[in-house]
Amino acid sequence: MMSKITVEIIRGMKARGERIAALTAYDYPMAKLLDEAGIPMILVGDSLGMVVLGYTDTTHVTMAEMEHHVRAAARAEPGALLGADMPFNSDKTVEDALANAKRLAAAGAEFVKLEGGREILPQIRAIISAAIPVCGHLGMLPQSVLVEGGYHVKGKTESERHRLIEDANLLSGAGVFAIVLELVTPPVAKEISETISIPTIGIGSGDDCDGQILVTPDLIGTFPWFRPRFVRPLADCAVDIKRAVADWKKDVEKERKFAR
Ligand code: KIV
Secondary structure, three states: OOOOOOHHHHHHHHHOOOOEEEEEOOOHHHHHHHHHOOOOEEEEOOOHHHHOOOOOOHHHOOHHHHHHHHHHHHOOOOOOEEEEEOOOOOOOOHHHHHHHHHHHHHHOOOEEEOOEOHHHHHHHHHHHHOOOOEEEEEEOOHHHHHHHOOOOOEOOOHHHHHHHHHHHHHHHHHOOOEEEEEOEOHHHHHHHHHHOOOOEEEEOOOOOOOEEEEOHHHHHOOOOOOOOOOOOOOOOHHHHHHHHHHHHHHHHHHHHHHHO
16 A cells, blocks of 8 residues: 655655656546546646536536535545645635635645745745645646736746746745646746745646646547647547447337337
């Protein structure tokens, strides 16, 4: 049996030169499958709003929905480190952030992830002070899609590059154990990864992060209606599901005809 993965183990992977492969799960079976496949870090991402709940973006996901899915994933009792996203507006004030991080931890999250940099440092410090580990998230912030008018690559200008590096240092200084870098230009993601001592976990940010994370349905093709350009799917489950269902339907219809 694999030993339980802790935040310290994930943090230490960078120092040991081990790359971190992280994926999302939103329920019991997927958390169990990812764990059995040896994935060390599983995130109940608020991407669940889009790939499971059918919302147009992640800003509609509620705390109650996150708790429900974290509980389901936690029932898998993964050896992997299991974390959860703080949903939109759940970390607006320090008080809210702390109370909501505690709710997710009570549901089974072993860490929480917050989107943003310097502007949420008080929230991050308060959560870490309550002994709940925090993963940062910089670059393109999906919860800002409405104010930004889309999903834009970050780090293209010198001021964006400078701000990202500063924010990464501030988050690291505040005690986050890792930082997700989403849609950051690969050279800037590389520079951040070389600058800070904690792991960077990239998504659409090139190969030079310390690890990679994907939204699992993008990797296995269970959400075929939208797939980010940077993802190379390794399975096409939607096709398999539709084929199996159509074959079974044909069998059922045949059996009915013979029974009459
Ligand atoms: O919500 C999510 O799944 C995420 C990943 C993109 C890292 O935050």
